[in-house]
Amino acid sequence: MAIETIDSAASFDPVTHEIIRGKLLSVVDEMAIVMTKTSMSPVIYEVLDFACGICNAHGELIAQTNGITLFTGTFGAQIRSVIDRFGTSIFPGDVIVTNDPFRGGTHACDFAIVRPVFAEGRLIAFAINVAHWLDVGGAIPVSLPPDATSIFQEGLRLPCVKITERDQLVESIVEIIRENVRLPDMAIGDLHAQLATVQIADQRLQEVVGRYGADTLLASFDQLLRDSETRARELIRSLPNGEYIATDVIDGDGVSPLPIEVRVAVRIAGDCMEVDFTDCPSACAGPINCARGALHSAVKTVFKALVAPHEPSNEGWFRPLSISAPQGTLFTAERPSPTGWYYEGSVHASELVWKALAPILPERFSAGSYTSLCVTYIAGHDEAGDLFVHIEPEHGGWGACHDSDGANALIALTDGDTYNYSVELIEAKFPLLVERYGFNVEGGVGAGRFRGGYGLVREYRILAERAEVYCGFGRTVTPPWPMDGGKCGSVNYLEIVKPDGGVLKLGRSPTKPVGQGDRIKIVTGGGGGWGAPSDRAPAMVTADIESGLISREDAQRIYGRQQ
Numbered sequence: 001m002a003i004e005t006i007d008s009a010a011s012f013d014p015v016t017h018e019i020i021r022g023k024l025l026s027v028v029d030e031m032a033i034v035m036t037k038t039s040m041s042p043v044i045y046e047v048l049d050f051a052c053g054i055c056n057a058h059g060e061l062i063a064q065t066n067g068i069t070l071f072t073g074t075f076g077a078q079i080r081s082v083i084d085r086f087g088t089s090i091f092p093g094d095v096i097v098t099n100d101p102f103r104g105g106t107h108a109c110d111f112a113i114v115r116p117v118f119a120e121g122r123l124i125a126f127a128i129n130v131a132h133w134l135d136v137g138g139a140i141p142v143s144l145p146p147d148a149t150s151i152f153q154e155g156l157r158l159p160c161v162k163i164t165e166r167d168q169l170v171e172s173i174v175e176i177i178r179e180n181v182r183l184p185d186m187a188i189g190d191l192h193a194q195l196a197t198v199q200i201a202d203q204r205l206q207e208v209v210g211r212y213g214a215d216t217l218l219a220s221f222d223q224l225l226r227d228s229e230t231r232a233r234e235l236i237r238s239l240p241n242g243e244y245i246a247t248d249v250i251d252g253d254g255v256s257p258l259p260i261e262v263r264v265a266v267r268i269a270g271d272c273m274e275v276d277f278t279d280c281p282s283a284c285a286g287p288i289n290c291a292r293g294a295l296h297s298a299v300k301t302v303f304k305a306l307v308a309p310h311e312p313s314n315e316g317w318f319r320p321l322s323i324s325a326p327q328g329t330l331f332t333a334e335r336p337s338p339t340g341w342y343y344e345g346s347v348h349a350s351e352l353v354w355k356a357l358a359p360i361l362p363e364r365f366s367a368g369s370y371t372s373l374c375v376t377y378i379a380g381h382d383e384a385g386d387l388f389v390h391i392e393p394e395h396g397g398w399g400a401c402h403d404s405d406g407a408n409a410l411i412a413l414t415d416g417d418t419y420n421y422s423v424e425l426i427e428a429k430f431p432l433l434v435e436r437y438g439f440n441v442e443g444g445v446g447a448g449r450f451r452g453g454y455g456l457v458r459e460y461r462i463l464a465e466r467a468e469v470y471c472g473f474g475r476t477v478t479p480p481w482p483m484d485g486g487k488c489g490s491v492n493y494l495e496i497v498k499p500d501g502g503v504l505k506l507g508r509s510p511t512k513p514v515g516q517g518d519r520i521k522i523v524t525g526g527g528g529g530w531g532a533p534s535d536r537a538p539a540m541v542t543a544d545i546e547s548g549l550i551s552r553e554d555a556q557r558i559y560g561r562q563q
Contacts (some may be wrong), residue, residue, distance in 0.1 A: 020208060020220040025312055027204040028052050028065040031129065031197040038196055040189030041134045043391050046425060048418045050131035052197055054205070055079050056221050057123045060315035069416030070106065070346060071130045072304065072313050073297030077104025078112045079126045085160040092118045093167035095195060099136070100159035101151070101339040104293035108136050108155045108340070109143055111191070113163070115198035119209040124218060127201035129194040133187055134389055137180040138340075140511060141379040142389050146254040146472045147510040148287040148338040156180040164195065182387060228316030232307040233271035236320055239360060243267045246356035250330075250348050251477040253286030254341065254508040259477070260284065260330065264352040275299050275353055277325035277332075286508070288472070289333035290342035290349070292325070298346040299323050301413065302353040306364055341472045341508075343373055347414045348474070354413070358483060366406060367399030367446065367489075367528035368481035370455055372474030373412045374492050374524050378460065378514075380467025382431050388464075390430045392421055396524030397445055397453035397489060399480055405540075406446075406453030406527035408439065431463040440490070440523055441549055446479075447558045448486030448529025449536050454549065455490065455524035462518045468511045469496065469520055476507035479525065486529030487558075495521040533559050 031052035036045045043049045051071035053064035059079035064072065081103035082096050090096075096114045101107055109132050117125040136143045138155030145153055156177065163173050177191070178184040208217050243265055250260040265276040283289045290298070303321050304313060311317075325332045331349050333339055351371050358365035374394035382388050393415055398407040411418055423434045436459040445452035473492045480489030496504040496512060497519040504512070514520065541559050544550045550558075 016212065016216065017220050017223055020212065020217060021224060023204070023208055024054060024063040027201055028054060028063045030204065031127070031201055032065040034197045034200055035129065035131065035193055038193040039131070040186040040193070042421065042425065042429060043134055044131055044190060046419065046421055047393065050129065052129045052201070054201060055126045055128060056218070057125060059083060059126065060225065062125070062221050062224060062314055064313045066417040069301050070294065070297050070343060070414040073300035073318070074104055074106060074130065074293045075128050076315060077293040077296065078130070079114055079128060080104065082114050082160055090116050090123075091166065092116070093164065094162055095164040095198060096160055097158050097163040097173070098160045100157050101291040101294070101342065102335050103159050106290070106294045106339070107144070107342045108138070108151070108157050109133050111194065113194040113198055115202055117202050117205050119206060120214045122214070124209070124214055125205060127198040129197045131190060131194055133181070133190055134391065135182045135187070137182070140470070141182055141387065142377050142391055144287070144340040144377070145510060146287065146341060146470055146508050148340055149255060149285050151336045151338050154287070154338055154340040163191070183389070224314055225316035225319075228308070228311070228314050229319040232317045233320050235307045236268060236273055237271040239268050241268050241270070244356040244360060246352045248348060248352055248355065248481070249478040250288065250345070251474055252508055253284035253288045254472060255284070255286035262330065262348055262352060264349070264356055266353060266356040272320050272322070273303070274322045274324060277329065277349070280325065280329045280331055282330070283328055283333040283337040284330055287338035287340040288342070288344040289330055289337045289339050290346040291334070291339055292332045294342050294346045295325060295331040295349055296323055298349040298414065299353055302350050302357070306357060306361065309364070343414050344472055344474050347371055347373065347412055350413045355481060362402040362483070366401045367452065367483040367486060367530050369398040369406075369413065369527050370396030370475055370480060370489065370492055370525040371412060372492055373415060374471070374473045374522065376469065376471045376494060376520070376522055378430070378432065378467055378469050378520065380431070380464045382464060388430050390426070390432065393418060394456065394458065394522055394524050395420055396455040396492065397440075397480075397526035399489065399527035400446065400448050400450040400452050400483070400486060400530035402483070402530055403450070405450050408453040409456050410453065433461040433463055435459045435461050435519065439549065440526060443490035443523060443526060444550070444554070445526030446482050446487045446489040446529035447533040447536070448482060449531025449533070451529050451536070451544075452480065452489045452527030455492070455526050458522045460520040462514050462516055462520070465516050467514050469514050470511045471506055471509050473507045475525055480528040482528035483530045485532040487533060489528045490525040492525045493523050495523070497521055
């Protein structure tokens with residue numbers, strides 16, 4: 001079916017527009033409910049490592065459910081790759097799957113399912129679901145070797161292929177998936193869950209068209225984008241023009257421990273903002289690289305926090321934003337650079353922009369956070385001999401604000417509304433015993449007039465006879481940055497503690513064997529402080545002492561007064 005030019009000039013009243021806007025938000029929320037109720041992977045239905053959205057026929061985001069923040073800016077790039085690949089050779093009932101980082105995606109584990117929506121003989125929208133699959137093949141279980149040096153070590157890639165045609169599964173593609181992953185039943189189950197979400201989106205949009213007509217729906221799309229653009233430009237116009245520079249250090253890439261210096265220049269002129277990564281280093285040997293789609297998403301995450309942190313996301317908010325970066329950098333990697341741990345690179349892109357904007361808009365931006373997702377993988381075989389894989393992003397401490405202490409135990413900037421596992425679920429599903437889960441008071445936080453938020457300590461005891469652990473922790477050397485005379489936060493790390501007391505400390509580490517009785521101790525850092533510690537109110541210091549967050553002796557040493 002040919003794709004016709006879309007005429008969205010139909011007039012409509014504001015009440016109708018608000019009804020449609022609310023309907024679009026309810027559609028993407030329904031997609032998310034379907035996903036959590038029907039998916040097979042705990043990382044999807046517990047952690048919520050997915051996101052759902054609706055885009056217009058040009059790939060512009062119209063509505064998105066809460067979920068992985070970093071998917072905010074990839075939907076459009078992935079849909080445009082579908083449009084570029086198929087052109088007019090796309091029909092009602094077709095669904096496309098893509099997980100290619102170099103076609104707008106993130107890493108091979110994030111599968112995008114894209115369904116075109118047709119009404120009144122024309123393409124009017126796309127429904128999209130991006131979800132993390134637990135395993136897609138590659139060198140090791142869970143497909144993300146922390147020391148990978150090539151994308152080919154990171155599993156199966158399907159760069160824009162049809163998974164259904166006229167609502168019929170393409171069994172050959174399903175079979176390719178099944179034969180290339182370690183947990184095929186789980187993978188195919190998650191695939192069907194994603195297919196269900198985009199199908200329900202199609203049905204709900206057909207209901208809107210049936211009531212209001214396609215022209216009215218498309219006009220509402222356009223109005224939604226214009227309204228958001230107008231508000232974003234108004235906010236940027238209120239900021240001082242100028243160039244704002246931020247630098248940071250990434251602690252190794254998984255292959256080399258050498259520090260990697262990164263830099264951004266944020267330029268504000270009138271109602272426009274440019275974010276320039278021109279001076280950043282070339283792609284790394286290790287897998288913390290991200291491709292351009294993930295970079296754009298990382299920057300959009302922070303831009304959205306600037307212009308409208310509490311509003312639903314759509315592409316209109318980002319129209320005043322431009323992003324500059326040459327190809328082939330750490331943030332714009334090209335094939336065959338590995339990107340499995342892309343979120344470790346992209347979160348530094350977000351943090352750089354955050355750091356550049358904090359001095360000019362302190363009411364929106366905090367001091368530095370623990371930054372890294374500190375993702376940990378524990379894999380092995382249970383008593384029945386079946387493969388188990390536990391994957392978990394970790395929460396940590398955020399930086400202090402200009403008027404309050406930092407948030408404790410909050411997920412990293414890239415991950416939005418995701419959760420960690422409940423202790424009960426972990427112990428029910430995996431041969432693991434959770435022996436500790438609490439604040440990282442030993443590591444502390446960045447002191448200041450307002451202190452940083454506290455990170456966490458989570459300890460697992462291995463119950464399986466044999467297993468293996470690997471991880472990718474950033475900020476293991478360079479702590480979270482402070483603001484306005486505050487102190488730096490504390491760092492992240494993982495320890496393998498043997499029954500005899502031996503300890504192996506890790507940051508970005510390939511697979512390490514562990515056995516029954518070993519403990520995995522995951523420690524996330526505290527955020528940076530804001531303002532001079534000597535200016536902290538005595539009552540706030542006393543409250544921290546009484547809460548067990550700091551000892552009386554440390555309070556005396558850090559804050560310089562008798563408590």
